[in-house]
Amino acid sequence: MxxxxxxxxxxxxxxxxxxxxxxxxxxxxxxxxxxxxxxxxxxxxxxxxxxxxxxxxxxxxxxxxxxxxxxxxxxxxxxxxxxxxxxxxxxxxxxxxxxxxxxxxxxxxxxxxxxxxxxxxxxxxxxxxxxxxxxxxxxxxxxxxxxxxxxxxxxxxxxxxxxxxxxxxxxxxxxxxxxxxxxxxxxxxxxxxxxxxxxxxxxxxxxxxxxxxxxYSKSSTGAGDKRYANIIIIINRNIELFIKYDQFERYKTTLYNKKIFWIYMRYENIQQKYKQFFFDEMKRDFSKMLTHERYNEFIKSLEFKNRAIYDACIKCDNTDDFDETLSKSLKTNKMKKALNKVTGLFKK
CATH class of the missing domain: 3.90.550.10 (Spore Coat Polysaccharide Biosynthesis Protein SpsA; Chain A)
Structure with missing residues (x-):
């Protein structure tokens, strides 16, 4: 040996x-x-x-x-x-x-x-x-x-x-x-x-x-090609392991948020010609939660940006609409935060 x-x-x-x-x-x-x-x-x-x-x-x-x-x-x-x-x-x-x-x-x-x-x-x-x-x-x-x-x-x-x-x-x-x-x-x-x-x-x-x-750009995880959609399968397998080892309840809020974050991160970095394919896979996966028994628990646990990503994905049918809807949602929230900050200053 x-x-x-x-x-x-x-x-x-x-x-x-x-x-x-x-x-x-x-x-x-x-x-x-x-x-x-x-x-x-x-x-x-x-x-x-x-x-x-x-x-x-x-x-x-x-x-x-x-x-x-x-x-x-x-x-x-x-x-x-x-x-x-x-x-x-x-x-x-x-x-x-x-x-x-x-x-x-x-x-x-x-x-x-x-x-x-x-x-x-x-x-x-x-x-x-x-x-x-x-x-x-x-x-x-x-x-x-x-x-x-x-x-x-x-x-x-x-x-x-x-x-x-x-x-x-x-x-x-x-x-x-x-x-x-x-x-x-x-x-x-x-x-x-x-x-x-x-x-x-x-x-x-x-x-x-x-x-x-x-x-370098040719590496498998840096190429941004169609295989990026694998992340959806992998994340779901990760969650299955948390369930297998009785750790899901302890970490479910973090897991829900990281799932949306990790998938969207790969969507942002995939080559343009594969974006619609990735979006369709993302929507197919996200849509499964709509009728899942954990849906209410899932949706309430999402941080604002992840909730915005999820909602925009469910609502839209193509990448252009998705990107525009998400951008508007995030911009509106940013403006609200800025307004609340200014209002708070005047209240003081």
Missing amino acids: VKVSVIMPVYNGEDFLAESIGCILNQTLTDLELICVDDGSVDDSLNILNELAGSDSRIQVYHQENRGGGAARNVALTYASGEYVYFMDADDKLELDALEKLYGLCEDKSLDFTIFKAINYDEDTGKYYETPDYSMEKLATQMKGKVFSFDDLGDLIFNITVTPWSKFYNLDFVKRSGAQFAEGLIFHDNVFFWEVLFNAKRMYFLDEFLYTRRR
Whole structure:
């Protein structure tokens, strides 16, 4: 048994693949295996993988027809034999002492998994920058130096990024949790994250930047294509997990609001030619609540902007009407707030 199994799904990653694999092979912790699953790449990725595997026995290469990163990670998990498992993307970078540091921490504190920070790198501008999602400052502040469980986190559960590459997992724990990545969908890491989080008894936050996330327009989560509608399926699966683990009643108000917010955020960022498709999917999903037994509870729990998004979506049949209706609603509310503020000043 090796100390760490590193899992890397690969799809058309020829531009950065050798660099990313180099970050693993050159780790200060050398007792590892690198399991690469080529997900039907149409570029030179598979040849690069096979060539690298020929020069380092720690690399295993598998190939499958294109089924998505979630399926590739699930396949790789069946081959993993390490004490711990780490998920690496084929276009990113990891600090060379990261695995040694994370392994030692998990062994010392008997952790199910540890969480750490990531920095962003803009491939177009060459600049590094932080984002709240990957810095997780609230978690760092409140859980610094503590070993904690899911029950200790409260609303902080929504301040942890769902990305698998910012976590270092005990492999036996992952297998016992039954966690799997969603297959055939982007945003597939969500359901895996929530399943392991609900099961975790011993977690730790390492307040260090160990990972560099490469950002560029061709990435699956940055392309803004038709697959963005996957977010609707993923969010509903997340909610099903909250129900499964008896956490829905505790977090339902937050979940209702985040559902609307997350879906609308993807709608705003999808390419124009796919907006009507996304809108139709959004309306179809939102409309299911109209006759749902929880409708009154749902609608009363929504914050103003999310209620405005929901109402405009239900009312309208196309993106132009939806955008205009929502804009008017938000503008009217802004004016009301400004008027109330002025009126309040005069009353004083």
